Amino acid sequence: MSRYVALGSSMAAGPGLRPRAANAPRLSGRSAINYPHVVAERLSYDLVDVTFSGATTAHVLSERQRGTPPQIDALDGSETLVTVTIGGNDVGYVPLLVAAGLPRWVRSVPVVGPTVRSRLDVAARDDALAVVGDSLTAVGAEVRRRAPAARVLFVDYLTLLPPKGIRANPLPEDACETARRIAATLARLTADAAAATGCEVVSAAAASREHHAWSPDPWTTRFGLPVPGRAAPLHPNAAGMRAVADLVVAWLT
Template identity: 65%
Template sequence: MTRYVALGSSMAAGPGIRPTVAGSPFAAGRSARNYPHLVANARNLDLVDVTFSGATTAHVLADRQLGSPPQIEALNGLESLVTITIGGNDVGYVPLLSAASLFGPLAPILPVTGALLNGATRERALDHVEGALRAVGAAVRERAPHARVLFVDYLTLMPPAGTRAGRLPDHVADLARHVAAELERHTAAAAAATGCEIVRAGQASRDHHPWSARPWTVGAGLLLPWRPWPWHPNAAGMAAVADLILAQLGEPEANSRD
């Protein structure tokens, strides 16, 4: 069976999409129906899923996360496939949306949430994220030299410009759109620079934002254990990302199920 390692944050883990992975850390929010599991099931791959909600590029490369080792330590050089969805927490993408929806008009004036909603602060974070993503790509290529390495960018969370995003103020929605667009751009550039591939989930999901007829992501709401987290993929979104990855992988080789 072919080894597949999935790295990334909650946008790959799928918190709130039931059922959770038996035996996985509760804080990881790892769903048994996240895109890594769907891809692995479709191709009969030996999955090692170390995705973890709240992860940053530092948690992939060097930092422990709530007792779990850096994600890259899951790689042993025998992989044929590695997927990576990371960077959003580095630039405060979902955190800024969560802050705005939870704290409303108070968000810009509270110390922590105010920093998340500050455009200049987000721009400084964006200035550094491509270098961090390149470091992830290079490290994965080094540790898994025989693998196809796929960066998978983030599903769309905002409707098109000029369209109201529920109760979010327009300036917050515009900031989120900018952060998302820049994160997509930097992820693609980092993939190209490190010999990795890019799966453009953001581009494929433009018409599947939370206010669309067929949403692949969830908008604002309460954090409840029996449903997908706010500002995260739903089950349809995870299935769509899995389909994108499977399409990019192409038809399996005749001996890939041996």
């Protein structure tokens, strides 16, 4: 059976989507119906899913995350397929939107206020965007080195927000505009990293523009409080995971 390793953050892991993947660390948020599981089932691949909510490119390449080894260590050179969905946490994409959706008075609370304000710092987001391209390229190069016979697919992030001119209540429009710019830049840098390292890219971002969280047929969830048993806010829902799996399977076949 062909070996498939899935690397990435919560946008691939699927926090809140039940059932939870067998033997997955609870804090990983890894779902048994995330897109790697759906792809593996459809193509009869032997899946090794090490996606982990909150992961950054550093967690893929070199850093342990909550006691788990760097994700890249899952590769042994026998892979047929590797998928990579990463980069958003490096630049604070979803954390920016979460912070923006909180009541303004939270920014003055001594315990959490500094964290919230830092997530809303546009200059800090721009500084992170300036370096994430190199980090994504490093991920692509190392995956290619460790899995030389595999097809390596960067799968970028589903579109979360509606286009400019459509409100994403309760999120303020200035934060949404910053987040749209972050998302567009991240998609471009992901494609650039794939091209620079001999990998391929599946553009979930482009395919989902009409399926943002405020659309009639959303593939992602809106801002709100987490609800047990439901997809995490501002993350793929079950339909979104199936849609990304459709894109990956179509690309491969």
